Amino acid sequence: xxxxxxxxxxxxxxxxxxxxxxxxxxxxxxxxxxxxxxxxxxxxxxxxxxxxxxxxxxxxxxxxxxxxxxxxxxxxxxxxxxxxxxxxxxxxxxxxxxxxxxxxxxxxxxxx
Amino acid sequence: xxxxxxxxxxxxxxxxxxxxxxxxxxxxxxxxxxxxxxxxxxxxxxxxxxxxxxxxxxxxxxxxxxxxxxxxxxxxxxxxxxxxxxxxxxxxxxxxxxxxxxxxxxxxxxxxxxx
Numbered sequence: 001x002x003x004x005x006x007x008x009x010x011x012x013x014x015x016x017x018x019x020x021x022x023x024x025x026x027x028x029x030x031x032x033x034x035x036x037x038x039x040x041x042x043x044x045x046x047x048x049x050x051x052x053x054x055x056x057x058x059x060x061x062x063x064x065x066x067x068x069x070x071x072x073x074x075x076x077x078x079x080x081x082x083x084x085x086x087x088x089x090x091x092x093x094x095x096x097x098x099x100x101x102x103x104x105x106x107x108x109x110x111x112x
Numbered sequence: 113x114x115x116x117x118x119x120x121x122x123x124x125x126x127x128x129x130x131x132x133x134x135x136x137x138x139x140x141x142x143x144x145x146x147x148x149x150x151x152x153x154x155x156x157x158x159x160x161x162x163x164x165x166x167x168x169x170x171x172x173x174x175x176x177x178x179x180x181x182x183x184x185x186x187x188x189x190x191x192x193x194x195x196x197x198x199x200x201x202x203x204x205x206x207x208x209x210x211x212x213x214x215x216x217x218x219x220x221x222x223x224x225x226x227x
Contacts, residue, residue, distance in 0.1 A: 042217040045215065103149075
């Protein structure tokens with residue numbers, strides 16, 4: 001049974017057109033993460049939520065926003081996607097002790 | 113400074129042989145966790161193994177073992193009896209602090225298992 005679900009698996013958007021990626025979890029973990037991973041690179045942490053507390057990485061562009069309406073769901077909003085935002089976006093969860101992260105299958109974003 | 117360093121961009125191993133993937137880390141925090149993940153071409157990150165900084169013994173999970181050398185700050189992954197399905201990217205990662213919620217990833221090692 002999938003524990004971290006990401007929808008859609010593939011997303012195509014137009015340059016400058018807002019797009020939202022979604023993540024849900026059945027693990028009841030209080031920490032949720034969004035990573036951006038470009039081809040042949042390590043995942044780059046964009047931000048994470050500890051419960052409702054939002055923690056933004058210093059180098060995450062303002063173009064990227066996130067919402068967590070409840071424990072189970074977390075959204076990544078890209079307000080004006082550029083060609084450089086084409087990447088795999090990975091959602092992950094962990095407990096507050098953080099012994100591991102559980103990743104979703106990712107959403108591949110293509111910007112035309 | 114890099115928190116996690118993986119110096120092997122690519123590795124090849126013969127099927128059924130063992131292979132070691134290197135990872136060194138940098139932290140001054142006495143409490144940390146070390147992780148290895150496998151990422152096949154499908155893109156999903158699969159958790160393999162975890163080692164806590166206070167763990168006395170090296171972690172093992174089936175064919176995976178973690179060679180933890182605390183003084184050298186290394187956490188190498190050993191895969192025994194390699195299988196074709198082991199071909200993938202492998203990432204080493206670290207969490208700092210007992211309640212730390214940030215995970216730092218290395219640049220990864222691409223492993224190819226040769227029949």
